[in-house]
Amino acid sequence: MKSKIGIIIGREFNERVRKKSFIITTLLTPLLMLGLLVAPMLLSTYSGDEQKKIAVVDDSNIIGAHLQSTDEINFIETELPIEIARKEHLEEFAILHIGKDIMSNPSDIRLYTNSTASITMEMNIATQVKMVIENIKLQQQDIENLPAIIASIQTEVNMQSFANDTSEDSGDKANSSIVATVIAYLLSFILYMFILLYGSMVMQSVIEEKNSRVLEVMVSSVRPMEMMMGKILGVASVALLQIAIWLVIILGAGYFIIPELIPDEVAMAVAMLQQGASPETLNTDTDMSLLQAIATLTDVGYLAKIVVSLVVFMTGGFLLYAALFAAVGSAVDTPQDAQQLQTPITIPIILSLFVMLSVINDPGSDLAFWFSMIPLTSPIVMMARIPYDIPTWEILVSLGILVATFIATAWAAGKIYRTGILMHGSKPSFKELWKWLRFK
């Protein structure tokens, strides 16, 4: 019998891709993500306009004069005694009362707010007061040339990190761990979302087909295994198409927008950095970590590795979980019944997310290594490690285990599916599923 899997994949793909919801989410999600990045920036710019006035009652007569107004806070000194000031200055955001003994007793300071103060604002005020006190105390030491000494002491450290790879001739490549962290977060989260979302989509659609008895019509002309794989592969191709569109949008936007945003001088420095120039030779006053971040982000080889790994691990992880979801869908009549049976499937997905959070802090740990090998957690955990240049053999071994597990799982899921799709009525127990698995 000729394989029908192509016809089934085609139907699954066409039906989903043509849905309005698919088109809308595919196009809107990148915009939404962009919005999430831009919105906080915009908010902080706008909220900066609103300067908070704080009345200062300075009983020490030392500190008040040194407090400096910023974009957020405007200090206004007042001559009123504190009791009256607290009654008079209700229009101001807060009244700061600096006690007489502030120099000897740092707790002798109070902030009376007329509305809630944010932690950042309180910290801001406390830090300013602390610095003023410290400065005054330093000056009281009567050291000669104090300002010059302080200026000569102040130092900023620009540490660069490199992948320790001696085999490469091109010299040490700078890699930015900030960029790696962000990418690791983003990718493993995308993977988590896709596996859960598209996996349960497979389950939903199996339940629907079972209820509408479409499966019964189809099962006479298509082998159940082909039906299941056709569905899984069809949904997988939809997921890949969505990712591909996102990548094109993001990389395309990056390709055209990033060069516009970067000054020529910085771009030159970045290019030199990418060619292996050591940082000392660069004549630039741009922040080193920013340069590294840009260098990493515009490194084509690095990006290609990330994109390929994303596609490979997403496909592998999705196929593995989708087979399990399909088996659960085939066994039940309603999504409510599926709740219990799908718990053992969702637990490793959620577990991977938790492990991922720790992996991002220490991608080389034993925990990270083992969870990126265990097939049920490996897609998400591995995706969190790949941005940090880990050995290629680890990636390949993990992938091999994943593929082998998928084949075994699909075989087992196919057996459950074959029996499940014709069973209606009571919800099966795990024991029954085990029995179906062993049917000849």
Added chain:
Amino acid sequence: MDILKIENVTKSFANHVALDDVSLTIPEGSIYGLLGPNGAGKTTLLRIINRITTPNSGRVLFCGKEISAEDIYNIGYMPEERGLYKKMKVGEQAVFFARLKGMSRKDATAKLKEWFGKFGIEDWWNREIGELSKGMAQKVQFITTVLHEPKLLIFDEPFSGFDPINANMLKSEILALRDKGTTIIFSTHNMSSVEEVCDHITLIDKSRNILSGNVDEIRHKHGANIFEISYRGNEEALNGALAGICEIMESKSSLAGYNTMKIHIATDAQVRNVIDKANSSVEIRSFSEVIPSMNDIFIRAVNGNL
């Protein structure tokens, strides 16, 4: 020639036996009714013929050879509960199912247009199944079942859910397909459709084949020697004449003087004697054997009184 032969098929599930040593033979070009109460095992048998499930023991022969995966191209199956994608457009859906049965997209589209024209439903092509009523969806399902012109068509309860007009149309389509040489199996509870349409039947009860054969033969064979006399004359007189030679089951008289009487004659040898006696006492208008309806036979068979 027999298109389908089922030999000693047994199928058991975890808790019960669905089919117990069932054998039957379906002649080519016939309409074959599969009767039986709910849960008797009809659907299981149809699923085995469709290779959806496999029997524990026994064989299914299609055109003389053990049934194989290739044979599904020659079989069309319409399950009892209609199986169509609710969110998919009628035309695309029909093409999809046709392709699963091995037709090319082009052939399927051309054939479908033909059938849609025949049923007067051309304008449904771009509508979703979910928008159609149950009866409308059934028409679509019927078309997708017969489209690839299989040699054997299997309908599970084809008339359920159809209004009388559409049920009639379906019936005449089934007869037309039979006339073209297609063999048709259907399971049903609807006994009148059996008498009208079926050539042969098998009655399955409690997982076993309890009665098989040609519909007319079965009805005559299970005639219970019941006769009906319609006559003009005195009821008492007829009663008296027949007393002792047969059992009077029912007697009706009308004011117009046309009376009928139902009698049970114990042996065939007595029939002429009864007619003689009756003829001498009243004026006989007709004397006929009462042939049991399939409905009666069904009920008697299931109750074990056959």
